[in-house]
Amino acid sequence: xKFLPAKRRRLPGINIVPLxxxxxxxxxxxxxxxxxKRQQPAVKIDLSESEHAAPADANEPxxxxxxxxxxxxxxxxxxxxxxxxxxxxxxxxxxxDAKFALNADRAADFGVVVKVLDAFKNAGIQDVPxxxxxxxxxxxx
Numbered sequence: 001x002k003f004l005p006a007k008r009r010r011l012p013g014i015n016i017v018p019l020x021x022x023x024x025x026x027x028x029x030x031x032x033x034x035x036x037k038r039q040q041p042a043v044k045i046d047l048s049e050s051e052h053a054a055p056a057d058a059n060e061p062x063x064x065x066x067x068x069x070x071x072x073x074x075x076x077x078x079x080x081x082x083x084x085x086x087x088x089x090x091x092x093x094x095x096x097d098a099k100f101a102l103n104a105d106r107a108a109d110f111g112v113v114v115k116v117l118d119a120f121k122n123a124g125i126q127d128v129p130x131x132x133x134x135x136x137x138x139x140x141x
Contacts, residue, residue: 061099061129062091064116068107072116081115088123102130 064084065073072079074087091098100120104113120128 061101062088062095064088064100064102064120066102066104066108066112066116068105070109070112072112081112081119084116084119085122088119088125092123092125100125100128102128104130 063073063075065076067073072081072084074084074091079087088100091100102113102116102120104116117128120126
């Protein structure tokens with residue numbers, strides 16, 4: 001009696017080459033999209049609300065940030081209030097056509113904000129817009 005030879009079954013397997021291709025494409029996609037993300041300031045600011053808030057210009061202004069603990073930042077670099085006028089003058093000298101703006105947290109002391117505005121005036125910068133946000137709209141009745 002002659003028995004038929006047993007057929008060898010192939011063991012099931014997963015081909016990981018297509019998975020590596022997809023992973024590489026996803027990695028490239030995420031690397032490219034994160035480089036276009038607008039950089040957020042290093043300081044978390046809770047802006048005040050204003051009825052007349054307007055969108056910012058397309059040109060990035062030189063920002064002075066006042067955080068809620070009254071720390072000052074000139075373009076995300078910490079600076080002391082005594083050095084602020086000199087830093088603003090240096091920024092104005094390096095970029096004469098630069099615009100300047102103030103970004104103060106609503107919890108910051110008003111006296112510190114006034115000192116910052118004085119530093120702007122001492123540096124020869126007259127028109128300083130302050131960043132605000134629009135208040136939430138009331139629901140229609």
